[in-house]
Amino acid sequence: MSRQLQQIIPALATSDGAGVKIKRSLGQSPGARLDPILMLDEFNSDEAADYLAGFPSHPHRGFETVTYMLDGHMLHEDHMGNRGDLRAGDVQWMTAGRGIIHSEMPQQLEGRMRGFQLWINLPAAEKMKPAAYRDIAANDIPEHLLTSGGRVKVIAGEFTADDGTTTRGAINGTSTEALYWDIHLPAASTIEFSLPEQHHVFIYPYEGELLVGDDRRGLGTSQAGLLSPGSSVQLEAKEPVRLLLIGGKPIGEPIAQYGPFVMNTSDEIEQAIDDYRNGRLAG
Template identity: 60%
Template sequence: MRLRTLTHQIDGAVTSDGAGVKLRRSLGARPDLRLDPFLMLDEFGTDNPNDYIAGFPSHPHRGFETVTYMIDGHMQHRDHLGNVGELKSGGVQWMTAGRGVIHSEMPQQESGRMRGFQLWINLPAREKMKPASYQDIPAEQIPTVELPQGGTLKVIAGQATAGDQTIHGAINPVPNSMSTDPLFLDFDLPANGSAATPVTPGHNAMIYVYEGSVTVGAHRLQAGSGGILSDGDTLELKAGAQGLRMILIAGKPLNEPVAQYGPFVMNTREEIEQAIDDYQNGRLVA
């Protein structure tokens, strides 16, 4: 067994996106702050409707996937394909932009707490121009299991183990069916609780704490901070005195050049210029 350790801490940077939605960005806060194949990780969480009510009006994407995990709240997705998705507490929206998608994500509540994450996952060059696709996964379809040492684990993508169980996620039920073989787990541990989970060797991995704190090896992370993990096959977690809620993401690196301009992620500057031209001339989703 080779334990993964924390190699870098990334404190979430407070920013806004869309029409002024306030959020905390870790991956993607700077152009060089990525973790192949992951491009961006945003945490949003507030009780103040002024921080989210304007939402994310219609906007384009090309060349990657977006994963929105709604912990609390209700957002509605609409896109050019005619999809209308209701993303509610505990649910996930997994969208492959591919060649192009134009969509909006708008709050369906006027008060109360809205909290969750959006993750951007790169696509390999050979898949960047494939047709767009979309999945809505309600909370009841996401496997949630009791951990042997207490607490729970939600398996959003990939697979995990709990005791002698192997749990397949709501997305990617067949291992290696996606080029990046993504793993997306959500841990909820009690005060001073512990857990361990396998992580595929060679895959890049990161954790992000959104409640409480965690100790990995000799290092501790507080809420609002992420940590890049070393290589290895196992991650061991120890919750702090206030318990722990955190996500773990991991994926197979693409090892390809990244050219990004806002919502377009390609491999070359010329492809970015083509994406902009396609969008301006109505060809992005053609």
């Protein structure tokens, strides 16, 4: 069964960190989630004042964050002593688990800063596991070349084209079986590919517009398009398009969130706040 475009969530302009200007689609409200996806932020500016203050030291607990840089240079540092430089095309996959305190600060005074941050929920059984992170260089992210002339960067999961060839991503084996693909389509091209039938999936064009599904419903730039259930999807690009396809196996558990803490109950949120205030969050 082919997936169709079921719901559109336009990204809203807002700010986060110390005033970094962003656009938020999923996560702009508790109702704008797609289990297990909690949030997607896009940052994109040539003006240093929009990003220079960065994201000073702050905590997380109970989920994973994925930072994908398109342009610019960001430095990650955390309480465990990790230090990671993210440049154009690089990805950082961080599991906050029971707790991490980190900062993400621009390492440039001018020029374009552009990329995305994604939040993926963890099941209750993994929310208190030790924190960990992995930096993935752009050259280590597999690409699948499409017969149309386009390409798919497979950050997480496996991409299987309509000819049956499969490309395995840089990240695999997460409990949510996460998918994270950056798809580039040339003008006047159509692509159809398979998807895990039980996954929740959305697409996010960040350059250009496209038509989705058999009914060719339109989806514009910086709009999150939530897909219906199914085992495949068809995308049509009348102009050059770049988009993210993101999804995962739903967890199906209650969500309690307070800012950077995502747990299952309000009591667990209170515990996270108390642990942070008293220096216990990060163990």
